[in-house]
Amino acid sequence: MSVVTYAAAKILGALPRNAISRAMGALCEARVPAPVLQPILSAYGRAYDVDWDEAAPSDQPYSSFDAFFTRRLRPGLRPIEGDDAVMVSPADGRLVDLGRSDGRGSLMVKGRPYTVDELVGDRDLARDLTGGGFAVVYLSPRDYHRVHSPVSGTIRRVRAIDGDRWPVNEVGEQHVPRLFVKNRRVVVEVESPVWGRVAVVLVGAMIVGRMTVVGIDQADVAGEHVLSPGISLERGDELGAFHLGSTVVLLVPPDRFAGFSRDPETIRYGQSLGRARDLQTGGARS
Numbered sequence: 001m002s003v004v005t006y007a008a009a010k011i012l013g014a015l016p017r018n019a020i021s022r023a024m025g026a027l028c029e030a031r032v033p034a035p036v037l038q039p040i041l042s043a044y045g046r047a048y049d050v051d052w053d054e055a056a057p058s059d060q061p062y063s064s065f066d067a068f069f070t071r072r073l074r075p076g077l078r079p080i081e082g083d084d085a086v087m088v089s090p091a092d093g094r095l096v097d098l099g100r101s102d103g104r105g106s107l108m109v110k111g112r113p114y115t116v117d118e119l120v121g122d123r124d125l126a127r128d129l130t131g132g133g134f135a136v137v138y139l140s141p142r143d144y145h146r147v148h149s150p151v152s153g154t155i156r157r158v159r160a161i162d163g164d165r166w167p168v169n170e171v172g173e174q175h176v177p178r179l180f181v182k183n184r185r186v187v188v189e190v191e192s193p194v195w196g197r198v199a200v201v202l203v204g205a206m207i208v209g210r211m212t213v214v215g216i217d218q219a220d221v222a223g224e225h226v227l228s229p230g231i232s233l234e235r236g237d238e239l240g241a242f243h244l245g246s247t248v249v250l251l252v253p254p255d256r257f258a259g260f261s262r263d264p265e266t267i268r269y270g271q272s273l274g275r276a277r278d279l280q281t282g283g284a285r286s
Helices: 003-013 017-029 034-048 065-069 116-120 123-129 170-175
Strands: 086-088 093-100 106-109 112-115 133-138 146-148 153-161 185-192 196-203 210-213 224-233 238-243 247-251 257-260 272-276
Touching: 017 065, 034 065, 093 106, 093 257, 106 133, 112 116, 116 123, 116 196, 116 247, 123 196, 133 257, 133 272, 153 210, 185 210, 185 238, 196 238
Parallel strands: none
Antiparallel strands: 086 272, 093 133, 106 112, 133 247, 146 238, 153 185, 153 224, 185 196, 196 247, 210 238, 257 272
């Protein structure tokens, strides 16, 4: 725990973080003439080592910083690994933690305790996910910021949980206890024929102006949305987007989860995270 991060946390604690995030979001979405915006994007790209070659080609320059930040990738750049028995990463970023929650739904992320119930904000859903697998993907400023479905299935419900907007970085991790359940988040429930009920939790952060989800006609998802009919997705289909920031927490039920196939490391959406259990034999699907 450094003096610098401690001082930063104290300063941030005194600031109106939600108001600042909304203001920054509005600023980033403002249309800016290309001759003004391009030098800003170039400087940002150099600072964060953005891979410009990954962006989908376009005949038009970016109209705003948000348009750049939510840029699409070149078609075919992220092949989806395996078959429907394979759960894939929902985002580009750093896989910072993964494991299983215990029988009470407790889990550790970056050395901090959480519960499944707190993360998803719903006891019925938490009951289905308790004892199952979890994975946490942190999206850095250089990363592609659209979120994709880790499994094939149907979006049945989307819920926004109000909260704060602490930064999800070294400052927040070290000095804000229970960071992921203090921050605003959006819980997307995907019902999968192979995996059961899966939760994809988009965790907001400071400067995250808003979060969007496919099929929800809101500029920033708010409240609860029960979808009937649901929205069908294949693994790797776009599920939503961060408009600046942040982190995705993936939760899968225990009776379908055979285990993870990798260790924490840099990851890209579409890469394998783990396999489903074969319910007929009790083993992992081959």
